[in-house]
Structure formats: C-alpha cells, structure tokens
Amino acid sequence: MRGMTEQPERWTQASVHPDMWADPADDPRNSEGPSPDGELATLEDYLANYRLTMRMKCEGLDAGQLARRSVPPSTMSLLGLVRHLAEVERDWRNWITDGEPLPKLYGARDADFDGAVADAAVVEAAWRDLAREQAATDAVLAEHPDLGERLGKDGVSVRELLVHRIEEYARHCGHADLLRECVDGRVGQ
Template identity: 50%
Template sequence: MTDITQSQHAQPDRSFGWWDMFVRPEDDPRSDGGFVGELDTLVGYLRDQRLTLEMKCAGLDAEAMARRSVPPSNLSLLGLVRHLADVERHWFRQVMAGQDVPRRYRTAEDPSGDFDGAVPDPEAVAEAWRSWRAEVAFAERFVDEASSLDVTGTDGDEPMALREILVHMIEEYARHNGHADFLRERIDGRVGQ
C-alpha cells in the first residue's frame, strides 16, 4: 500500500459567510418564512430552496462547478444544476402541462447524463444555468396561472395534483441542497445554511 501524505488529504479550512450562515443576513435573498396560506407557503419554500442552490454555487468557476465529490460518486454542483433543470422540466412541462418534450440531459441511453456530462467548461456551466432558469421560469408561470392546487397532471397512469408536485419539488431541492452543502465545503471550505 502506498503512503499517502497529509498534503494529499488537505482540505480547505471551513469558513462561514456570517456566524453559522452561508452569507450575511443582509446578503441572503431567501425569506424568513412568514408565508400565509397553502399556496404562498409551498411557493415560498420552493423559491427559498431554489435560491439556496444558487447560493451554494455562487462565485465558482467551471472547474469547481464540475468537481466531483469523492469516488465513485459522479456528484458535482454542475451535475446538480443539470439534474434539477431536468427535474423541473419533467414535473412542470411533461407531467403538469402535458408537453411532449425530451429531458435536456438524461436519456434512456445515458440515464446519468445530467451528472456524467457535467464537464469543467465555462459554456457548459452557462448553458446549464440558462436551462435551469428557463425551467424554473416555466414552472413559476405554470403555478401562477393554475386555477388551484388541485389542478392535476399525469405521470404515466398516475394523476398528480399540483400541490403534490410542489411538495415533491421542495423535498427534491432540500435533499440535493444537502449534497450541495458537502460539495461546496469540499471545494473551498464554505459552509453554513
């Protein structure tokens, strides 16, 4: 077995933007809660989760965005952006709006394309953010124009209400933002909620 030097395992020092937070309170675009009613609560929490993803990726170059976590994982921040663009596309365009559009990154031939195709190229990063923002904008418009949270779409043969999709999206982002926490800490030591 090969000796591994301490410097090969050196990780960046942990740092916070402020106290235990990722950024100072005045720089945090997320809400402090205070939502009123079911729709406002679901939309507000989902918005905050989306903002958290953007914060965890802020200020990173293409190499850092595409950096993998630890072998054998293919997780990267760029992969998460690509994955969540496809998740938004699936639930809001395909399931809720009934659009016949393919996923952007994941295919039957390459089911991990969202993560495996995350390469350290500035244009790949810019394209992923454009795609993600376009899908988020579509989702926000769809929700704004929906007559109620009871509007349904179909996932296969299963009818699903908009309410259920919004709850699922909050869960999806929360899980992946946990991944983003660890990925960012490994990149530059930046931590915080």
C-alpha cells in the same frame, strides 16, 4: 488540484453566527416580517428560497470547481446538480401534461451529471437551462392555482407536485452543502 486526503480549511462569510452562510442582514433569503398568507404562497416561498440557496452554494466558483466531483465514487458535482434540477423541472411538466413527453435535455440517464464538465460554456448553458425550465414549469402551474386539482395522465395534484419540487430542491441543497465544503471549505446553512 488537491489530493483526496487534503481538506480545505473550513470558513464562512458570516461573522454573527459561524454556522451560517452569510450574516442575517446579508442573506437574501432572510425576510423580516410576516410569512406568506395561504398554503400556495407558503409553498412557493419555500421553493423560491431553496432555489436561491442552490444558486448561493454555487456562487464564486469557477467552472472547474463547479464540475469537481468532490465525493468519489459519486458522479455528483455542483454543476451536475444544476443540470439535474433543470432536467427534473422539465420532467415534472411531463407529469402534468396530456401531450407527448418533452425529450430529455441532456440525453441518456445520468447525462446531467456525466456531462457536467469544467467548461464555462457548459456552466452558462446549465444556468440558462435551469432558469428556462423553472419558468416554464412555474408558468404551467400558475394556470392551476387550486392545489387539489389533478393534472396529467396520472392525475398528480398540484399540491403533490409543489411539495415534491420543494423536497427535491431541499435534498439537493443538502448535497450542495457538502459538495461546496469539499470544494473550498465554505460552510453554512
């Protein structure tokens, strides 16, 4: 394990633009052609791209690297971010339902980050949890295509929830940029 003062050499897989994660032809987020039609399709496209970005920032790392808390004293790690996003997807469903809230996935406050340990089973479970929670929230929202519709006890609009989801993923993708660079030096958008 490298010491706190040692920094990995910066690198990228891109050869066209040195500040990119991958060359445009190899970037699965790079879609040629027209942008989606309509507000809902545009919001869903942004959300899908940020979700994919988070996955890309974690690719190629082992459990130890994913669990590394690269910026002490923060407890944040790439694995912790994956677990946190699973937790917030579940919580967003609590915002828009009238029933009893679903329990937290990982327990007490900050357990999503505190439980992000260097164990392959924990990593696999985190990705399964995230996929399941994303699909469940997506399914609930698919039943409400009117962006102005208000849901749940607090009357949260579908639009507000979608924008908040995009904001959450975008913010954490920024964290993932920095965490990944600290882990192995890889840079890029």
